[in-house]
Amino acid sequence: MLNKSIKNDFPVLVNNPDLCYLDSGATSLKIKAVIDKMKEYYEYYGVNIHRGVYQLSHQATTEYEETRDVVARFINAKPEEIIYTKGTTNALNMVASILSKTLSSGDEIIVSELEHHSSVLPWQHIAAEKGLMLRYVDLTVDGRITLENFKATISPKTKVVAITYVSNVMGYITPLKEIIQEAHKVGAVVIVDAAQAAPHIKIDVKDLDCDFLAFSAHKMLGPTGFGILYGKMRILDYLDPYEYGGDMNDDVCLFEATYRDVPYKYEAGTMPIAEAIAFKEAIKYIEKIKIDKIHEHEKALIAYAMPKLLAIKGVEVYNPTTDTGIIAFNIKGVHPHDAATLFDQNNVALRAGHHCAQLITKWLGVSGTLRASFYLYNTIEDVDRFLEAVKATVSFFERIG
């Protein structure tokens, strides 16, 4: 298990010593080093990047570009394959949009019911517009994506696979490497939603051989409004830009223009500079602790919590075999929002609802769930507080009938 002193690195936890924060799936808390780095940018060299021919602009540009190297190292990519975005949603919409021009009527797109809305809605929209067929991988009785079910869905018509690496409701890890191998056999492009993977498990894009992969800084100790799109160079090079504007062009004439090389042709306009600069501090922190240790820590918390949670009468758990730090559950007969209010009274912050993944809550046959999501700063004491809050909530609703 990781050392409890980790909590001291998170100002929100220091300033709210009684808080039991179990909503890291929505957003993680931020380390002080990230907050300090943003402040440093604004206070010491807070100017625009790439454009200025003066010292401060060089300094801002160097700090900004350093993050690209750190992110590339973190996921085993080349720096030029790292595109800065506003976050996973922006990145997944960007890929869908730039790829859509290569698709035509009758082409098939594979998605799953485990997808977050940002991984499936862009494709629903493009499918309706271009006459594409959206196909869903059957889930197992537990709600998992398997290679076998994927193989039953793929066909020579499959052109794109848009799939989650870790489900934000069930916490399952998708067997991606094998799925990607199958997808490539028919020449399909694979887009990975790694929003819930990058903060918790080792990602190696070369080993996975995925074509695109997206994640958000704010779910992994970094700033909001910033994220990463990894893409294979030969595809990025071939596709058209997503947005057109400043800093992405080379030569602009009256009726045409040429564009900068990847990644800059995909980074139009002034980007979230402070956020980009500060994000490297989050990754360096995760690298120092080691991502495998973080995953082990979460699994240890779940191993302690799960049998105790399952033993509480009146609780329904939807993912008792979760692979990460996410537990989806309900108090039987109680709306998750009502239950979450009771948790809040015990200063236990967790999420209630459909988690922007309505397809899976519908698949589970419920309108929503409670979701406790654990991260590196959570402790056994947090689990105990969570279990006490579950018991208190169950008995409150039993009392009022």
Ligand SMILES: Cc1ncc(COP(=O)(O)O)c(C=O)c1O
């Ligand atoms: C699996 C998954 N994909 C995508 C997203 C969207 O991330 P963002 O809101 O940072 O764009 C989330 C956020 O909850 C998520 O959990």
